[in-house]
Amino acid sequence: MHFANGEVPAEYRRYIGLKVLFIAAVAAALALCLAVSISLGAADVPLKEVVRSLLGYGATRRFELIIWSIRLPQALTAVTAGAGLAAAGAAMQSILRNPLGSPFTLGVSHAAAFGAAFSVMVLGGGVMGSSNVGAVSITSPYATTAAAFAASLLAAGVIIMVSRTRGATPEVMVLTGVALGALFTAGTMFLQFFADDVQLAAMVFWTFGDTARASWPELAVAAAVTAAGCVYFMLHAWSYNAIDAGDETAKGLGVRVERVRVTGMLVASLVTAVIIAFLGVIGFVGLVVPHMVRRVIGSDHRFLLPASILTGGLLLLASDTAARLILAPHVLPVSVITAFMGAPVFIYLIVRGGRR
Amino acid sequence: MILDVDGVVFAYNSHPVLRNMSFQVRAGELLAILGPNGVGKTTLLKCVNAIHRPRGGAVRVEGRDLLRMAPAEISLAVGYVPQRSEPARLTVFDAVLMGRKPHIRWRTSPRDLSIVDAALKHLGLKPLSLRSIDTLSGGELQKVAIARALVQEPRLLLLDEPTSSLDLKNQMDILSLVRRVVDEHAMAAVMTMHDLNAALRFAHKFLFLKDGAIYAAGDCKDVTAEMVEEVYGLPVEIHQINGRPMVAPLA
Numbered sequence: 159m160h161f162a163n164g165e166v167p168a169e170y171r172r173y174i175g176l177k178v179l180f181i182a183a184v185a186a187a188l189a190l191c192l193a194v195s196i197s198l199g200a201a202d203v204p205l206k207e208v209v210r211s212l213l214g215y216g217a218t219r220r221f222e223l224i225i226w227s228i229r230l231p232q233a234l235t236a237v238t239a240g241a242g243l244a245a246a247g248a249a250m251q252s253i254l255r256n257p258l259g260s261p262f263t264l265g266v267s268h269a270a271a272f273g274a275a276f277s278v279m280v281l282g283g284g285v286m287g288s289s290n291v292g293a294v295s296i297t298s299p300y301a302t303t304a305a306a307f308a309a310s311l312l313a314a315g316v317i318i319m320v321s322r323t324r325g326a327t328p329e330v331m332v333l334t335g336v337a338l339g340a341l342f343t344a345g346t347m348f349l350q351f352f353a354d355d356v357q358l359a360a361m362v363f364w365t366f367g368d369t370a371r372a373s374w375p376e377l378a379v380a381a382a383v384t385a386a387g388c389v390y391f392m393l394h395a396w397s398y399n400a401i402d403a404g405d406e407t408a409k410g411l412g413v414r415v416e417r418v419r420v421t422g423m424l425v426a427s428l429v430t431a432v433i434i435a436f437l438g439v440i441g442f443v444g445l446v447v448p449h450m451v452r453r454v455i456g457s458d459h460r461f462l463l464p465a466s467i468l469t470g471g472l473l474l475l476a477s478d479t480a481a482r483l484i485l486a487p488h489v490l491p492v493s494v495i496t497a498f499m500g501a502p503v504f505i506y507l508i509v510r511g512g513r514r
Numbered sequence: 515m516i517l518d519v520d521g522v523v524f525a526y527n528s529h530p531v532l533r534n535m536s537f538q539v540r541a542g543e544l545l546a547i548l549g550p551n552g553v554g555k556t557t558l559l560k561c562v563n564a565i566h567r568p569r570g571g572a573v574r575v576e577g578r579d580l581l582r583m584a585p586a587e588i589s590l591a592v593g594y595v596p597q598r599s600e601p602a603r604l605t606v607f608d609a610v611l612m613g614r615k616p617h618i619r620w621r622t623s624p625r626d627l628s629i630v631d632a633a634l635k636h637l638g639l640k641p642l643s644l645r646s647i648d649t650l651s652g653g654e655l656q657k658v659a660i661a662r663a664l665v666q667e668p669r670l671l672l673l674d675e676p677t678s679s680l681d682l683k684n685q686m687d688i689l690s691l692v693r694r695v696v697d698e699h700a701m702a703a704v705m706t707m708h709d710l711n712a713a714l715r716f717a718h719k720f721l722f723l724k725d726g727a728i729y730a731a732g733d734c735k736d737v738t739a740e741m742v743e744e745v746y747g748l749p750v751e752i753h754q755i756n757g758r759p760m761v762a763p764l765a
Binding site: 173 | 563565584585586587588589590592593594595596597598599600602603604605607608609612613615616618620624627628629630631632633635636643644646659662663664665666667672
């Protein structure tokens with residue numbers, strides 16, 4: 159083929175430059191928001207102290223304690239969860255060819271809630287809670303986390319098995335996910351029906367997503383899994399672009415569509431499962447963030463994925479900070495804030511016809 | 515010889531579709547696969563680039579056995595334009611750049627970008643390069659799909675009904691474009707078609723499929739009214755208009 163008369167067009171360079179600029183701006187906003195979030199709270203830490211401490215020049219012992227053992231882990235947990243859920247959402251929307259795809263479309267969160275309820279009732283995980291709410295205390299948080307995680311993976315496993323027999327098409331995966339969601343919801347309700355007051359409170363409380371549940375060890379696990387997942391998604395950015403152009407086009411470009419679809423779904427489920435097992439259900443970030451980003455920089459996954467990851471982190475960190483401050487000293491569940499923000503966008507997407 | 519299809523057999527589950535398909539396409543040749551709806555034209559095309567795995571036989575592109583190659587390797591040798599491509603929110607430039615995927619490891623090189631630029635000029639898409647493909651017309655979208663297949667720099671181009679759902683002007687544009695690319699770049703191309711007149715006008719060779727087998731094959735100028743009648747079950751006349759065969763149904 160002699161396509162020798164081409165050049166690298168300047169206008170395309172500029173166009174790509176703008177996308178890179180957007181990503182850099184979000185990254186800068188995230189860094190700023192992180193510093194502000196850490197400085198605000200029951201005891202205000204001056205912004206200057208926060209920056210100094212983060213850079214390793216902190217001097218005041220009281221501030222060091224607040225920053226490093228309370229505020230920073232919580233803020234980083236919010237960033238990790240937002241980033242992971244948004245990346246999983248962006249990938250799912252492409253893989254499932256469905257603008258309403260999100261980490262929760264496949265019933266992963268319903269399964270996790272069921273797992274947690276199962277742990278409370280049957281495994282005697284007892285009463286759970288969070289450091290924020292004194293009324294409910296944790297007796298065995300790890301059993302509950304493990305049960306929630308196992309149930310999420312069970313849901314993902316069922317979808318993979320069905321995809322194996324019926325072909326990994328978006329229809330098969332979405333429909334199976336919806337069925338599983340209904341099944342696990344019914345299972346949770348069944349358990350709740352027989353639960354006593356304390357158990358019921360624990361089950362309901364678990365579903366409120368809460369970034370304060372994770373401390374450094376949990377954060378490390380969630381961050382490692384999220385980072386690995388994000389790298390996986392970014393390595394497949396071209397494949398997702400190709401799948402957006404249609405399965406046949408993608409196959410013609412050498413993409414193993416079924417394999418990319420099944421592994422992408424598995425990675426998204428894994429990232430989601432780890433996050434919600436530690437933090438509880440945090441809705442809408444995974445659904446809404448990719449759509450917001452798509453509106454600004456388009457659906458080229460080379461840029462959509464990193465931008466969604468950063469925007470997701472930024473959004474959940476901002477919501478989490480708001481949740482801590484709005485009714486201080488009470489801490490609202492962050493999922494409530496994200497859902498208040500996400501639901502209207504969701505409805506807007508439906509009204510607009512669900513077009514990408 | 516670029517494409518050598520040798521005794522390909524294909525079945526969906528236990529339902530046989532293609533029996534003993536054998537044909538060759540040389541460099542600079544455009545072959546039209548013709549036949550009634552549901553006879554297996556698209557299936558044959560998908561067997562040729564191993565999207566469907568044939569049950570038997572061999573497909574060789576420039577002497578290499580396609581069925582032993584990985585999908586990524588095949589996409590370096592064969593460009594495929596499916597019947598439909600989905601319009602996403604992607605610029606024309608990026609949509610065509612996707613065709614470089616088989617060549618790209620992680621980052622695009624200046625060469626990738628300049629090949630896309632040249633292809634856009636070649637196909638007259640340059641003025642649209644930063645338009646989103648979900649705002650394009652059917653004809654423009656089809657040109658984008660063809661440009662995408664061309665920047666793969668394949669030796670063999672496969673087109674599944676490239677002109678279905680296009681108006682007359684766009685049909686002529688797309689087919690003369692395909693013909694021009696085949697001539698200029700000494701590629702081989704295979705397309706499935708419903709429109710006999712367009713096929714006979716632009717293709718060099720034809721292949722009639724009937725009942726899962728090759729009924730007739732040859733130069734487009736050798737198509738007879740009897741062949742068409744046998745294949746489609748409809749009596750026709752073939753007239754020569756300005757030196758071009760035109761098929762007219764008699765019914």
